[in-house]
Structures are given as C-alpha cells and as structure tokens.
Amino acid sequence: MINSNENNKDEKKIVLKIFRENTAQKTDSHYDTFNVPYKKWTTVLDALLYVKSYMDPSVAIRYSCRMASCGSCGMKINGIPRLACYTKISELETSTIECEPLPNLPVIRDLVTDFSRFFNHHKNIQPYIQSKDGVDDPDTEKKTFSFYQSPDEVDKYLQFSYCIKCGLCYSACPTVGTDLKFPGPQALAQLYRYYADTRDETKNRLDIVDDRHGIWRCHFAGSCSKVCPKGVDPALGIQLLRSYMLGISKNDKKLAEKNEIQTDEESI
Amino acid sequence: MMERHRMLKESQIMKIHYITGIAAIFVVAVHILMRLIVPFGSSLEYDYIISNYKNIFYVFILESILVLISIHGFNGIRIILLV
Incomplete structure (x- = not known):
C-alpha cells in the first residue's frame, strides 16, 4: 500500500x-x-x-x-x-x-x-450440474455421488470454469450494448461449460438460448475474449455452442460413470 | 427466456439464413459468369434474350437468385429490427 x-x-x-x-x-x-x-x-x-x-x-x-x-x-x-x-x-x-x-x-x-441483470442472465442458463437422480429421486439429497471423468473430458470445459463472473466480457460486448435481452458472453460461455460437462444430464439445455434474443445475436466481435482477466475465451464457447445447434458438431457426450458414496451419516 | 409456440426455432431460421446466403453467392456468381462470356452487344439481341428465357437452367438460376436473396434479406432486416 x-x-x-x-x-x-x-x-x-x-x-x-x-x-x-x-x-x-x-x-x-x-x-x-x-x-x-x-x-x-x-x-x-x-x-x-x-x-x-x-x-x-x-x-x-x-x-x-x-x-x-x-x-x-x-x-x-x-x-x-x-x-x-x-x-x-x-x-x-x-x-x-x-x-x-x-x-x-x-x-x-x-x-x-448494478449486476442484477448480469446475474439474472447467468441464473437463466441453469449454471449447475443436473442429474436425473437429482430431479426424479426424492431421496437424492441423502445420496452423494462421485463421478469419473477422463482428462480429455475435463479439458473440454475446464477453461470456462475459470470464470469469476466479473462482468468484463458482458460490458465489452457490443451486442449487449444494443440488446439488453441478449444473455451476454459470460452466460453463454457458462452454458457451454455445463453442456460439455459429462456429469450434466440436462436435456434441451441449448433451447434456453435458442430464441430471437439468444445466442444467434452474437456478432463474433471477440472483445469478450480480449478483456477476460482469467484467460477464458467466451467467443470460442459461443461458436462451439452454435456448431452444436447447427448440427455441424455432434454431441457425442458419454455421461460420466457415477458411484454412490456412503456418507458418514449413512454408515452410522 | 425460452420462447414457445413458434413455428421455427431461431437455430432453424439461422440455418436457413446461412444456407440461403451461401447459395445466393453461388448463383449470383454463376449468373455474372454467364453474362461475362457473352459480348455486351449480342447479349441485348432479341433472339438471344428469348433463347435465354427458354433455357430452363437459366430461368432456374434467375428465380433462385430472387428467392434466396429475398429470404436472406428479409430475415436480415428482421434481425436488425429485433433490437
């Protein structure tokens, strides 16, 4: 100081x-x-x-x-x-x-x-891993799972998980500047992060941003990636998502194998 | 966020947008090349023009340009007006 x-x-x-x-x-x-x-x-x-x-x-x-x-x-x-x-x-x-x-x-x-709008966009993309067990099984809260992921599977989303939600990419985005309903690079990159994660079983995750103010309004200016202090490339995430939505890339994600872990409470 | 009750998803509309854009470039290029291989004077002759319009391939190309550019252009205007 x-x-x-x-x-x-x-x-x-x-x-x-x-x-x-x-x-x-x-x-x-x-x-x-x-x-x-x-x-x-x-x-x-x-x-x-x-x-x-x-x-x-x-x-x-x-x-x-x-x-x-x-x-x-x-x-x-x-x-x-x-x-x-x-x-x-x-x-x-x-x-x-x-x-x-x-x-x-x-x-x-x-x-x-005020970051309210920014965090609302982030919340809308359901930024958490969703498992079938988590939705259907009422006893899930009592269960704990371990997931097996290969390094290659982790590599697919790892850089996007470094996001600290600082909002720099959102503020640098020219599309957000003209369309406040556009989710912004941070939310879209996070959508890709969970879409690529083999632990996530959410169906139709891409539909969240497949609307008229959604992912297609990105002009690919790339300013989001330039300003990111953590080296995340949101523009890449957006393009990867688009390639899945256009059918150029196929999502051949194999869900991670999971094993139930006995918690201390259960073992007692 | 998610819009329901729509005929087409935005991704389907954009797929059409990209395909019509690329196809329009192709047919316009063919159209320009067809113009370039004929001297300007003879291209304006009555018989030549009538023979062109009797050529189903040529007519198809011209109509394709109109349809493709209309779809691509009107969707482009829709996108601009969305904001």
Missing part, C-alpha cells in the same frame, strides 16, 4: 480521473481529478483506495480480494474494461488514468454498477 508520508525517490505521480455520479441523489455525472503517488507495483485499485483514504472518502468503489479472484473491482480503465486490482499503473504507460464504471450496466454510484 502507498504511504502518503513516504519520501521515496522511486515514487512518481499519476493523474487519476474518476467518474462521479450518484443516481440516488440524481447528481450530474462529472469527473474528479486527483494526483496520486505510485510505484512500479501500484495497481489502479491501490491508487483508488489511496484517493478514498487521503483525498476524497466519498468515492464509491467495489472491491474485495485484491488478487483477481473475486471479480468485484471491474471498471473501465482508459477505455478498456479491466480489473482494477489486476492493472498496474506502470503497465498502462500513460500520465493520466481515466476510471469509469463498466458500460452496459446501470450505474449505482461512481464506479459501482
């Missing part, structure tokens, strides 16, 4: 332009500018927290883990959606850094956006 009293020769200053808006109080949006000291390892989140601690405590930001795991601190930094905790000031190579809220999401205050 930066110490305001620290007198270090390596310390430089950066101009931080922060978008300000309070929708509750209906204030006009504007930018506030701050001169913030930084070192070569200082992240944009560190700089924002410095502003909050020493210059203007009213700046609203959302953050948690500071290590690109929680996906809370997504914002538009110098015009590109990024995680503030994962973006070093020195790597931006500019004298001014402009921080704005994520596009395609309603602003709550300053850099904090």
